[in-house]
Amino acid sequence: MTTNSLPRILVLGGTGSIGQAVAQNLLAKGYRVTLLARTPAKAQALFASSANLTIEPGDAEDLPRLLAVSRGHDVIFHGINYPYHQWEGTQERMTQNVIAAASQERALIIFPGNIYNFGLTTPIREDSAPAPITKKGAIRVRQEQLLAEAARAGRCRVPNVRLPDFWGPTVVNDGTIPIFEGALTGKALPWIATVDLPHQFVYTPDAAEIISRLLAAGQPEAYEVVNYGGQTVPSVRAFFTRISQIAGHPTVRVRVLPRWLFAVLAPFLPMMKAMHEMLYLYDHSILLDDTGLRRRFPAWRETPLDTAIATTLQWFARHRLNQNFVPAVPVTPPAFETHPASVPSIF
Template sequence: MKKALVIGASGGMGYALVMELVSRGVDVVAFARGIEKLEELFSSEEKVTLVAGDAGIKEELNFAAKGVDVIFHALNLPYEQWKDKLLPITQNIIHAAEENGAKLAMVDNIYAYGKSGGNRLTENMEKKPHTKKGKLRKVMGETIQQSSIPSLICHFPDFYGPNATNTYMHFTLDQLLKKRKGGFVGPSDIEREFIFTKDGARVMVELALQDDAYGHCWNIPAVSTITGRDFEKMVKGQLGSDKQLYYITKPMFALYALVAGKGMREAVEMQYINTEPTILSGEKLEKFLGTMEWTPYETGIKETINYMNKKTEQLV
């Protein structure tokens, strides 16, 4: 891979992918809607070309994809735009890959799997989504797999890390950095997993470099599972023992969403992920790539907090 396009480069996972690719000597086209954000993130990176554009416009994607070997699809649309834009944008990305002879690596979540039934989610499980968004993600994945382009799909749990602002963990940490208490979405005692974006990007790029990885879905699990209480203990260790979490249950989330706007209301149906164990199996990945090194939560949270503090200082 000599040149790659990252769609959604200004988001949390997109940012991590760009930086991982650059660290491996790959030339990167960083594509997102806002040029200001792209400049803020990547203006000092010599191997990154900034292209502001709209993935909903086929011609703009085709322009950005000229001469690339792999397209990384890391675009994260707001929930309220999924119904109208998710599948048309998917078709535009497929077309851009076809037009330029590129492979496609897609960042996906776990919504298409549906409820776990108490089992770890494996790639060979039948996908039975029970939510509107899960059904859309299932169709999206099938559309990519049925296309003529070489593709791989990576299923990730919730993200956290530098620049990963649209995440549950960022919501919690942002509150704790500003005041004594922070809200944690979900019960205190349910096993959860959050993947550090740098780990996710490293594994995804490694897969994209392997010809045999294409034509497959891949589950990319976190280093381990944690509970809300585990997270609270880590936060106290880093921000001080006076910091506390309050736990936002599904009924509380639904009540808040009634007054918080359409974006929050759209998130209510996905709260099953936060209220029951929905954990990915990494067995297939480990068999293919071998044992991987994962960032401990304490280290990843510390780096995330440092990044958030630095951004706050720059705004002052």
């Protein structure tokens, strides 16, 4: 496949969890990809050299720089995401910058949405009305409103791909690091509030594949919402059990972080305060209904869960712990069945 007939894509947030996966997927398929990176050396270390990859120094908060870099691009992937406690003001301002950049090219903006807009609504359908119950949920609603208004005014087109919690190789945050490094070193795996409810997770290479398939499928409507729920595990405990087994620890040890801990630390630590209001996501199973996407791509199948777990453990072993890793059990279909969100039998 040559690159001449493929759109040129600017990836913002390309060193982050979902942005990195999307950029890697698109490069593997021959797309021309530009990364705007505040730390170009970090981006260069994450990506293999490719004739189709251009790394530009700069910050998307610098609107003139963003406008200059975005010239000639057909698609902008808006993967910029600040730490929770920095969301106020920054998320909307960055989205306005991205809209301005897309408007000068009449470009497509791919926006990875999430479930915060909907509070306790479940299942979340593509036409579900926003019902945020947190500040961060309200911020996400305003971000999506900005994108929808710009698209309907003809300034750009926007597929909003809503996703649940990320995990996978290169996903390094305060949630995933202690899970996968803990599994490799025999430590207890941490979770918040309860580990015995169904929960949706999306393996980032699968999310990236869905995004690239949507891109290849053709021009979307001005503003289009697409839900992709990844896999719904029957409980976080069951998920952790399988991670531990593949890592070589047959008996899982789980450490549940209680709600009161966040309340106590919230006045002293901005991140804990930001997390405190999001605890409802751990007390309830909030699920995306992705029936429409699965009808659209009926042959689509997620990476088998065991394979995804083994790949992620291998990445953490090599890149975080400087160790070799071989799965302790044969990597077969998971010990429990996983379902798309539209299947009610998980309850």
